[in-house]
Amino acid sequence: MNINSGGIAQNTYDAIVIGSGISGGWAAKELCQKGLKTLVLERGRDVVHIKDYTTATKNPWEFEHRLMPTQEDLAEYPIQSSNFGDDSGIKQFFVNDKEHPYIQEKPFNWIRGYHVGGRSITWGRQCYRLSDLDFEANIKDGTAIDWPIRYKDIAPWYDYVESFIGISGQAEGLGHLPDGKMLPPMELNCIEKHLNDSIRSKYKDRLLTIQRVANLTRGWDGRGPCQYRNLCDRGCPFGGYFSSNSSTLPAAMATGNMTLRPYSIVTEIITDANTGKAKGVRIIDTETKETTDYFARIIFINASTIGTASILLQSKSNLHANGFGNSSGEVGHNLMDHHSNAGAYGQHEGYKDQYYKGRRPCGFYIPRFRNLPGEKAALNYKRGFGIQGHGERQEWFDKAQVLEGFGKDYKEQLTTPGAWTVWMAGWGECLPYHDNHIALDEKVKDKWGLPLVKIDFSFKENEEHMMKDIQDTSAEMLTNAGFKNLDVFKYHRPGGSTVHEMGTARMGKDPRTSVLNEFNQVHDAKNVYITDGSCMTSSACQNPSLTYMALTARACDHAVNEMKKGNL
Amino acid sequence: MNRRKAIKSLFVLGVGAFAGVESFKFLSLRKKPDLAELHRYKPLIAELAETIIPATDTPGAKDVKAEDCICALIQDCSDRTTQNKFIYGLEDLESYSHSEFGNSFIKCNNMQRNKILQHFEDAGKPYKGIMGKVQNKFFGKSFFTTLKIYTAIAYCTSMEGATKGLAYDYIPGGYGACIPIMPGQKSWATK
Numbered sequence: 001m002n003i004n005s006g007g008i009a010q011n012t013y014d015a016i017v018i019g020s021g022i023s024g025g026w027a028a029k030e031l032c033q034k035g036l037k038t039l040v041l042e043r044g045r046d047v048v049h050i051k052d053y054t055t056a057t058k059n060p061w062e063f064e065h066r067l068m069p070t071q072e073d074l075a076e077y078p079i080q081s082s083n084f085g086d087d088s089g090i091k092q093f094f095v096n097d098k099e100h101p102y103i104q105e106k107p108f109n110w111i112r113g114y115h116v117g118g119r120s121i122t123w124g125r126q127c128y129r130l131s132d133l134d135f136e137a138n139i140k141d142g143t144a145i146d147w148p149i150r151y152k153d154i155a156p157w158y159d160y161v162e163s164f165i166g167i168s169g170q171a172e173g174l175g176h177l178p179d180g181k182m183l184p185p186m187e188l189n190c191i192e193k194h195l196n197d198s199i200r201s202k203y204k205d206r207l208l209t210i211q212r213v214a215n216l217t218r219g220w221d222g223r224g225p226c227q228y229r230n231l232c233d234r235g236c237p238f239g240g241y242f243s244s245n246s247s248t249l250p251a252a253m254a255t256g257n258m259t260l261r262p263y264s265i266v267t268e269i270i271t272d273a274n275t276g277k278a279k280g281v282r283i284i285d286t287e288t289k290e291t292t293d294y295f296a297r298i299i300f301i302n303a304s305t306i307g308t309a310s311i312l313l314q315s316k317s318n319l320h321a322n323g324f325g326n327s328s329g330e331v332g333h334n335l336m337d338h339h340s341n342a343g344a345y346g347q348h349e350g351y352k353d354q355y356y357k358g359r360r361p362c363g364f365y366i367p368r369f370r371n372l373p374g375e376k377a378a379l380n381y382k383r384g385f386g387i388q389g390h391g392e393r394q395e396w397f398d399k400a401q402v403l404e405g406f407g408k409d410y411k412e413q414l415t416t417p418g419a420w421t422v423w424m425a426g427w428g429e430c431l432p433y434h435d436n437h438i439a440l441d442e443k444v445k446d447k448w449g450l451p452l453v454k455i456d457f458s459f460k461e462n463e464e465h466m467m468k469d470i471q472d473t474s475a476e477m478l479t480n481a482g483f484k485n486l487d488v489f490k491y492h493r494p495g496g497s498t499v500h501e502m503g504t505a506r507m508g509k510d511p512r513t514s515v516l517n518e519f520n521q522v523h524d525a526k527n528v529y530i531t532d533g534s535c536m537t538s539s540a541c542q543n544p545s546l547t548y549m550a551l552t553a554r555a556c557d558h559a560v561n562e563m564k565k566g567n568l
Numbered sequence: 569m570n571r572r573k574a575i576k577s578l579f580v581l582g583v584g585a586f587a588g589v590e591s592f593k594f595l596s597l598r599k600k601p602d603l604a605e606l607h608r609y610k611p612l613i614a615e616l617a618e619t620i621i622p623a624t625d626t627p628g629a630k631d632v633k634a635e636d637c638i639c640a641l642i643q644d645c646s647d648r649t650t651q652n653k654f655i656y657g658l659e660d661l662e663s664y665s666h667s668e669f670g671n672s673f674i675k676c677n678n679m680q681r682n683k684i685l686q687h688f689e690d691a692g693k694p695y696k697g698i699m700g701k702v703q704n705k706f707f708g709k710s711f712f713t714t715l716k717i718y719t720a721i722a723y724c725t726s727m728e729g730a731t732k733g734l735a736y737d738y739i740p741g742g743y744g745a746c747i748p749i750m751p752g753q754k755s756w757a758t759k
Contacts, residue, residue: 061725061730227741230758355753395755417755
């Protein structure tokens, strides 16, 4: 092995951050702004805000295949194409599956973006706070282990990150979905207002609200506002939404304290043989193929849930015989992903004289209304779901699938607005099951000589019962609001499809049953913090990125205070 | 994953599968397609597309060169079953045209063209209900269904089609949630 140590002093930083996605970007910003010389390692290429959004301003006709995926795309990206299938203009932000294989012990869509910014470029931008209904769920219903934190611990950090990100949304005063620091909301369209009125009048426990999204309804921090193009996933040249590339990484860079190193795959955490603490990390430069060691007092691992668990499991040493920080044996276990397969679609005959202008980059949200405190309904499952949906008039693409005939009348039909429709589905909580896990394959290696990841995940009875309830309640709400031609659906998409994987290095009070403590420090090595999705002790049903960001900012504050006290 | 992705991913993945019955038909649909044949049919494809989306007060399929896009979608974006069915379908259509009207489709008048397309529209409709789903899954969409969908895509995503046949708003800059529909309102070209 060719190890280029480059002199320890030259390769030593105050802090190392592994990963530049939504949580790594936050770690980079916070640590740099607190004065730490920080090395940010990213396994893929660089993506510079605006400059590298190569498809962002293209019209549909500028794409040879008009945004349809080619057969070659489907062969090279059999998994990732399930995510970019409707817009091949975002293909460059997903990995080539053939170059980045993994083993599916059961079907699992592992959606990845290996480049600076990671999946923060293509994320769904939904931002919802968790509450004590979520943090107390495990202990109250006897599932897995208790969270080591409560809402009061994270609430100020939600305030802190929301104030920087810029999130548009409507305050609703719900205890279980706390309001945050929000910019003015985007507006519901006619059919969504109609559905909202119907739901609020028929159900005391339910309401519909505009989605809370990291899209700017006014200028913010030198970015935006949103131009209503709904092309966010290509990267926004207006900075209309939050990503690492548009926001946290430029802020980190502006301090002069950040060194960003793309093309750097972390192969292991280097351990001090006496203390068990981390000394640094070893990387392979994917361009030069050279191996280099970097050193720092603290390390943040933000390589995404499955990536982070892989790095830990690859890092075996005398004091970390089962992998770094894995004395509990929990690393890689308790993998979760939200399910979003079940829901309903319907058409409405009203509002024919109404339309909309602009492409709003979000839809509506019906906050969780099941298994709330004091609710009497006897349900055959635990926890709950939030419904996400979208109202629109049928456009040419919808009509082209079903429209009969040809000629002048066909053209007239194809090119004019059709009936109003609503599509909605439940984004549901997935319980933490020990046997839903990732592991490393002992035999098969990737082109860097690293063991392939094996993923063994399935939704179970609780999730299946919940999906049935989502179908029933969605259909009922649409029927009550006068929708017709209902399609009550349950897609057969495997785990991973919601791209909310989490839980493989969970937080907890007891080092025997958890990997991280209440400040996201590795129990077995306190100078290592893990603040990506792997830290989650339960999944709640809210889109999780906002919580990762808040936990990251909180952990950075803790780390710097501990360093000042001489504890790290 | 957002709503658009969830819906469209189903559309994308809803192509191709295994067959158990009619194995001869199945195998002939799995062979390597003759794509040179496809390109020789381009003038025919142009006329078919124009019959589906004719020029009116707005441009038609020929104005936007829909045939180029349709050929690219068949060649690069379709599985073998769809490719073979499309090429066989063009052959069938030509032989039907000759037997009914003694001419290639290109030389037929509008009334004859409409009769030919009506014949293939009727023949190409899938069986109703579950059998239709099985039929689509094992044998792909009918030639005529593919032709119509690809013609619509080719037209609606072209510059002339999007900006004149539909309403195209490159940078909306704002959102009007509920606005009265205008006389002659076209639908939006992009979502």
